[in-house]
Amino acid sequence: xxxxxxxxxxxxxxxxxxxxxxxxxxxxxxxxxxxxxxxxxxxxxxxxxxxxxxxxxxxxxx
Amino acid sequence: xxxxxxxxxxxxxxxxxxxxxxxxxxxxxxxxxxxxxxxxxxxxxxxxxxxxxxxxxxxxxxxxxxxxxxxxxxxxxxxxxxxxxxxxxxxxxxxxxxxxxxxxxxxxxxxxxxxxxxxxxxxxxxxxxxxxxxxxxxxxxxxxxxxxxxxxxxxxxxxxxxxxxxxxxxxxxxxxxxxxxxxxxxxxxxxxxxxxxxxxxxxxxxxxxxxxxxx
Numbered sequence: 001x002x003x004x005x006x007x008x009x010x011x012x013x014x015x016x017x018x019x020x021x022x023x024x025x026x027x028x029x030x031x032x033x034x035x036x037x038x039x040x041x042x043x044x045x046x047x048x049x050x051x052x053x054x055x056x057x058x059x060x061x062x
Numbered sequence: 063x064x065x066x067x068x069x070x071x072x073x074x075x076x077x078x079x080x081x082x083x084x085x086x087x088x089x090x091x092x093x094x095x096x097x098x099x100x101x102x103x104x105x106x107x108x109x110x111x112x113x114x115x116x117x118x119x120x121x122x123x124x125x126x127x128x129x130x131x132x133x134x135x136x137x138x139x140x141x142x143x144x145x146x147x148x149x150x151x152x153x154x155x156x157x158x159x160x161x162x163x164x165x166x167x168x169x170x171x172x173x174x175x176x177x178x179x180x181x182x183x184x185x186x187x188x189x190x191x192x193x194x195x196x197x198x199x200x201x202x203x204x205x206x207x208x209x210x211x212x213x214x215x216x217x218x219x220x221x222x223x224x225x226x227x228x229x230x231x232x233x234x235x236x237x238x239x240x241x242x243x244x245x246x247x248x249x250x251x252x253x254x255x256x257x258x259x260x261x262x263x264x265x266x267x268x269x270x271x272x273x274x275x276x277x
Contacts, residue, residue, distance in 0.1 A: 011070065013236065021161060022270065030084065030085070031085075033084070034080075034081050034085060037080050037081075037084070038077060038080060038081055041073075041077055042073075042077065045073040045077075045170070048069075048265065048268070052066070052069070052264075052268060052270060055272060055275070062275065
């Protein structure tokens with residue numbers, strides 16, 4: 001949950017621009033693709049940060 | 063916290079290249095059309111690979127002069143990350159080639175040179191795993207690593223430039239800058255390269271720390 005919450009927070013600003021006819025519908029809707037790619041990469045980066053923290057914890061235990 | 067600045071920076075730079083690289087206006091009237099954007103993604107994989115292998119090479123040299131096994135571990139993890147980048151570069155390159163040169167693979171010197179380089183590095187991993195004794199393993203693989211790095215420079219950096227190649231900037235082919243008179247591509251390409259190098263270093267460091275914990 002700690003992992004998915006930051007990802008969900010990404011959607012908050014999107015709700016405000018998602019109405020019909022808004023900017024998300026211009027330019028062949030390329031922004032939708034851009035946001036999808038961004039979400040995937042941010043998700044991967046967050047996962048890496050969590051992994052980093054877990055390894056740090058293990059190192060401290062030793 | 064201070065040590066993770068480069069991680070955040072790397073993530074932000076890659077994210078910037080993904081978002082702005084898709085949204086920016088590209089130079090028009092090139093035969094590459096929209097696929098010129100692959101410059102930010104495909105080419106930066108290779109730059110990151112060379113950087114990872116360079117780091118691996120540097121740690122191999124330092125290992126040989128100090129006999130410090132942590133340097134050997136570093137060298138190995140960086141080579142592993144470089145290998146991942148080269149596979150990503152190869153697969154994306156094949157994709158791009160299919161829709162630009164209309165074939166998945168050509169006998170372009172750069173492609174074959176890369177394939178040879180990857181075989182050298184695969185041999186490095188096989189060699190490493192075939193030796194039991196830790197010190198012996200580290201020493202022999204460090205020597206092989208130096209050899210593989212030099213071969214990479216020859217096969218990827220020098221030979222394709224001496225013959226005809228389909229790749230830009232090789233064998234009399236113009237480089238990417240002819241498509242880009244106002245350097246628009248560079249403001250995404252260079253950050254992408256730096257970003258991927260930082261992210262690659264980060265992942266390699268995670269692998270290194272895990273390997274250290276295991277031993």
